[in-house]
Structures are given as structure tokens and as C-alpha cells.
Amino acid sequence: MSDFKPTIGIETHVQLKTKSKLFSGASNDARQAEPNTLINHIDFGLPGALPVLNEEAIKLACRAAIALKTKPRLFSTFDRKHYFYPDLPMGYQITQYDQPIIVGGKVEFELDGKLKKVGITRAHLEADAGKSMHPDGKDYSLVDLNRAGTPLIEIVSEPDMHSSAEAKAYAHELYLLMRYADVTDGDLYHGNMRFDVNVSVSKNDALGVRSETKNINSFKAVEKAVDYEIKRQIELIERGQPIIQETRGWNEAKQKTTSLRSKENADDYRYMPDPDLPPIVIDESYVKTAVKDMPKLPDVWRSDLSQLGLSKMQLTVLIDANIDYVECSYLELITEFAQRNLDVKSLANWLINVDIPLRRESKTTLNQYRFKLYEGVLKLVELGKLNSTSAKELVERLLSLDKLPSNIENFAKNSGLLQTSDTKEVEIIVERVIKANPKAVHDVQGGEDKAIGFLIGQVMASSRGQANPEVARELIMRKLKV
């Protein structure tokens, strides 16, 4: 099996986050809408209706180009792709066939410590079709045109990937790029990004016959579909059966791909230039303006943050979380800490271990006060008023509030989280601990330093973390006269 080399190319449909559709003024956010409520005469394909390009889509395509490490082309055109289906109201899809807005580019990511580069063949603007539904056991189908005319950018990769892990990592990195470039809402559940995975296997340099598994909407499913296809194709070859060039679908429930239609007789889409749409003509200054307010891309964040001493693991978690919970802006927070010479590593730990998990469980809504919160907690730690356990606990409690308390120290105190350096209080505990642990006492007196740690631990435990460990150590050593 191992002497077969898989080759994978991925076409990705990215839904652009424009307010209205690509060629009509109808709303582009169909997530909450009743079927067929977000349509106008253009989306419905009424006679005499003409598409008019939404300029916002050009702007987002420019950003996508920069994210793909290339430049948008200054001249591009629209074509009509013809086929008959009830969810395609005009009988053609408007797409860029001949002169796409993006040609070339690349996506780079690290996998198992190695840098992987996947080339981009092209990316083009196109309008989505509507949605067809075929209710089980009914003799009719239903069509919802809310999605008809939704702007997409279809990004076609080179067949540069050779494992399911690479395919998954590519899909994930592309997702990050498009999210950070603010091109898409990237809501995978609602199909904002859909992956069509082309897989073939071969024992030599010539490419094998490929299958295309369409409309996958998670990274994990990309990985599984590729694995499944590699296995299926190798088994076919080994059994001496031919591989058919075909379109397949991913069945999430059965965890397998299934044949949708054969591509042996390639569909003839009768492409022609769309006479209703003048070419898109832009210039360098247009592109400059379009990408002016574009947020920092993930690779830039990675290099910036790694200079602050954060580990790759930490970066991965933070970069993923930052776009899932945009309103928190974790990365900006870290930058702000760094700029003020505050301890970035502690912050990263709190974010990763407390903030992000809480956010995932929707247990925090406190979005505006994070800088003050973490700055306040850090100050208490640095003053020796909080140990690391209590600091975590304090962060958790603060994040669960609706509003940040005006005085964090008072809040910590009232919550019983502050370390006590009050010698008398600690002394009582120390005496109790010494009495209760004769063996450890004996060991300490016998010169075993480790046993001091144990006793400090006991003091910390019985003080529920409030004792200052330094104070406890001093007291223990004094009492035991070592």
C-alpha cells in the first residue's frame, strides 16, 4: 500500500461577508431567514432582470489575493456557465471562467515541524446557486433561493498535497487566512466554506484518475474523506478494477464517500462572456485602499508572537481562538501587554487555560475589560499577593462577572484568594502542620530539603492557598531550626 503516492488538490468555496448578494441588493445573511425571503427580481431570475456587481465583493477579492500572497488582477471578466436546475433561476451561473480576478498565489503552513507550501492555481468570483431539498417519501422537491446569488470566491489549489494530514492542514490554514483577511464570516456549520477534494493515487509520476468529493464543510471531514478515497482507490487498483472519474459526496454519518455522478461525459457548460456585466477594471490605488484596513494575517501574528517567547502550541491555540471569539481579540491583548512590558507568558497561560475554555462553554461575556482585568491580576501576582493557583481562580471568577469590579484587589480579598503574609496566621498553620507530620519534620532535620517543600505544600493546602509560601518556608525553617 505504501508504494502508492496520493495526490490531492482542493477547490474551496468561500462565502464573502458582503451585506448584500453579488449581483442584487438582497441580504446576504440567510442563516436566520425563512426560505425564499431574501430574494429580489434578479435572484428570482425574472424576465428583464439584470445583474449589477456589488463592489464590496471586489474589495474582498483584493484582500483574498493579498492573503494568498499574490495580487488581484487589474482586469477580470464574468462569464455565464449554463446548466438547467430548479435552484439555478437564470439557467446559468455567473462566474469568472476566462479572466479570473486572482491567478497564482500560495498557502504556507507548518506540519510536523516542516514548512509546507501549496500553490494556488486561481481564484474567481462567482454567484452561488439556491438550495434544493428533496423531502423523503414525497413526490416533490423544494427550492430555497435565499442562497442564490450569494457571493463566493472559489480558490483552486495546485495538486500539491500528498497526505490527508496535508489536506487538512491546508484547509485549516486557508480558513485562518480568509478569516483573518476578513473576507468571510467562515461559519463552517452554515457552509460559509466548502471544500471539494480531488484525490488520485499513482505508483509513478503520472497522475492517476481522480475523484472529486464535493461540499465538505469541516477540516476533519476533509482528512477523513481523503483517507477514505486513498484507501478506496488503492483497493480498486489492487483488485484490478478501474477508477472512474466521478463526483462523490461525503457521508458524515457513514464516514464514507459515495458516488454522485460520473464525469466520464464531461458536462458542457457552454461558457460565454456575460454581456450584462462590464469587465472589472481596477488600479493599484484601488487595491491599496481595499486592503488598507485589513487585519494582520495569521503568519504575521505567528512570527510577531513567537518573538515574545510564546511556544508554537500556544500560538496555535491563540490564533484559532482569536477568530472564533473575535470580540475578545486575544492577540491584540497580548500585543498590548508586550508593548507595556507586562508579563506576556502569564497572560498567555491564563488565556489558554482559563479564558478560552470558559469562552468555549459560553460562560463569559465580559469582553470589554480584559486588559484591565489581566493587568490587575498580574499586578497582584507580582506584588506577591497572589499565587499561581489563586491567580487562575481569580481570573475565572472575574471573567464570570457581568462587569469588572472597580478594585480587583478588594474583590480578590473578599473572595478569599489573596495570599496571607500575616506571619501570625501562617504561624498557627505551620505549627499545626509540624505537629501532624512528624516524619517529614524528621527528614527536614535530617537535611532532606525536599521534605521542606512537602511541608510548605501542606501549609498551602490547609490555608487554601492563601498563605504566602515564602513566609511559610521561613517560618518552618525557623521553627525546626534548620
Next chain:
Amino acid sequence: MIKHSWLALDKIADSVRQGSVSAVDLTKKALTLIDDNNDYNTVILKLEDRALELAKEVDRKVKRGQDPGPLAGVPYIAKDNFLVYGGEARAGSKILNGFVPPYQASAVNRLEAAGAICVAKANMDAFAHGGSTENSDFGVVKNPYDKTRVPGGSSGGSAAAVALGLVPFALGTDTGGSIRQPSSYCGVFGLKPTYGLISRSGVIAMGSSLDCIGPITNSAADAALVVDVMAGRDPLDATTIERVKEGYVAKPLNLRGLKIGVVKEYVGDGVADDVKQAFAQTVAKLKKAGADVHEVSLPSTKLALACYYIICPAEVSSNLSRYDGIRYGYHDESSKSLEESYVKTRGQGFGKEAKRRIMIGTFVLSSGYYDAYYKKAMTVRTMLIQEFESAFKTLDFLVGPVAPTVAFKIGEKTKNPLDMYMTDVLTVPANLAGIPAASIPVGYNKQGLPIGFQLMSAMHNDRDLLGLAMSIEGLRS
């Protein structure tokens, strides 16, 4: 021919604005004239209720002292491929039976805002495919000068209605001559403006890169007024262009010293003697009036018709894809599957000519044939555009006949589609080049059938073209 005679549009509007005539009376008059001339079959639907409502509003404005606009109370007829409130829009095809438009053509909106009132929908070749109205699903229109002859097409209903005097103007569309050729056959003025000057939004598409909206009128001055109201950028049509600053209400041009080119290829063998003669007479008058007339050759015009009958059907096959009966219009209810529904609905809904053009268009766009047909035709189109451009570097206008013959007999060309297509030979070049062109009536043959004279000018030169037409009208008497 019983011809009612209307005043010039500005005169009609003035009398309405002054309150000496009511818009309601004018609307009723037009509707009565339509009824009285039913036998010509120019109109397939009256928009009586909506028209009277609009007319009342115009009259109310006059009473309140508001200005209803430069076309106050002027009734008109729109070709059936315009989406107009108040009734079905079928483009002369039964596949659109029952389709009542929920939005209105931009051109109609602008006319309405200027006080004009659409009273009816004109008969036409289905989907504007044809040059005789014989392809209409609502029967052929009869030529006002000879009921045994066609009025031309596809805007035959519009041209015949104006010739009969049912209304003072009508709207048509011109994809390959569909305004100019019927105007020539019916002895009225017809203008195909520069491509994009008037919005196509809400007009049922034929060949989108060729379709132009224009007026059919009794005079160039009337046409200028109507164009002035409709022209200019429309946010609903990305191919529209800015209007010129001076507007389109032109004055007659001084003919002295005007450089006019007679296109050699337009007066060749295929053109009938009576047409040639009328053309030559007008050219002579132009010379006499001081115009500097030259013969000029545009060799690619010979290829224009072939090129047109590739590009246009390609766009037709695409534009007609949406008529599947699923969302509106005719639908075959007996179908048991999606495929059967497509086949039956489209098979029964479309007429012969639409099917012919869908077949041609589908063929020339098919993979393997695209380069040989469509792409080559687009190359020829570019050459043609360049020839026109270079001609207009030295010449102000080009002239030629509008059609090779006068109006032909009903049924004369229905057997042979190529014969029918030949009637477009002198009009399609202007559509392929996107330039403005007009048909101006200049005389009659011995049988009393009208003959038009075609003017062409450079892109965006509509205003001067109308000015020249006014001057030529002055030479008639």
C-alpha cells in the same frame, strides 16, 4: 389607411400642462383608437385601468399647479417585451402567459415620471425574433399601408401603431434592426440609440450585447424628446452610459459642409431598385443642401449578418434558459419528472423561431465549436467596430438604406428563415458596433409603400444624429 394625426409631443404636453386638454381625455382617445383599429392587430393588451389612473394623477397635478413633466399626459404604447405595471408582459410569446411583472422597466419608470402614460402593449415577434411579426404567438400585425403586407419587425406592432396614429409615439427594441426596419416599412421615424444610452432593466432580453431601447415617432424632434427623458445611467443596468450634458433635444444641423459617407456595401446587388432610387434621391438632396458626400467602403459589413446570426443566437440561447415554467409563465402540468417538465414546458411554450435560435446558439457555444463560431464572430465584430471607428475619424455620418426592400407580403418569407434573416442585412452592423442609427421616412415607391433612409453616427453622437434627421425632414417637402 385611416390615420389619426397627433400634434408634436411637446405641443400635446403643453396643452395638458396648460389645462386645455386633459390627460384622461387623451388616454381615452388613444384607447378608443386602438379599439377602432383592432383589425391591424397592433396591440395585444390594453392597460386601461392603470393608464386612466396615471392620467388622473397627471390632471390632478395640473390642477394643483404642479408640473407633470415634459411628456405630460402623452399616451404611448410599449412593445410587449417591456415590463409595465397593470398587465401581463409576454414578449409576444405564450411561454410567458400569466406573467404579470412585479417590477417595471426603468425606461417606463422614467417616462411615467415625465408624465407619459403607457396605454397598451404592442404585438411583436415572440422574444423579438423576427422581422415581420409573423413569429408572434398573437398573430401577425398588418401593415397600415397595405393589409396584405407585414409591418416589419420585431417592433412591428409599435411601428404600425404610430403609423396608424393610435398613439403619438411607441417604444420598441432594436437588436438587429427591430426598430429601424419596421419604421421603414411603416413610414415612421425610428431611433436605435447608442448601446447603453437607455436602460435595459425590465426589458425582456434578446441579445444582451446588442439590445437597444428606442422610440418610434412621427418626427425626429418627438424622438429627441422621448430619448431625453429616458437616457442616462441607471443603477439597475451596469451597461448604461452617462447622458451628454446638452441633453438630446437637438436642433436641426446645418447641412453645409457636413461630411457624410455613403456605405458602398449598403447599395449593392441585393437592394431593390425602388429602395435604391429613394435613397439616391435623398443623397442628391443632401448634396444640393451643401453636404460633403463621399462613398466609403466598410468591407466587414458583408460579414456582419453571418456574425450577427452567431452572436445573437448564442445570447438568445442563454437568455431564454430562465423560461422553465418553474417560477412563472407557462408550465406543462402533466410532467412526471424534472427532465420531462423542462422538455414539455419549453417544447410547447417556445415557438419555432425561438427554438431555432436556441439550437443555433447552443451549437455555437458548445465545447469544440466555440472557437470556430462564437470566438471568430467576436473577432469579426471587433474588426467591424474598428472599421466604423476609422470611418468616423473623417466622416460625421454614414448613410444607407434601412432594408433591402419595402414591406413584403405576409407569408412571403416564412418558408425560408434565411430569406427572413436577409431583411436585417443593413441594420445589424450598427448593433454589432453599438453605434446610434435611425430610420427616417423619405418617400414611397410606386405602390405607395414607404421607404426609410438610414443614418448612422459614432458612439455617443445621438444628439447630432437627431439633429441631422431633423434637417433631412426639412428636405422632404
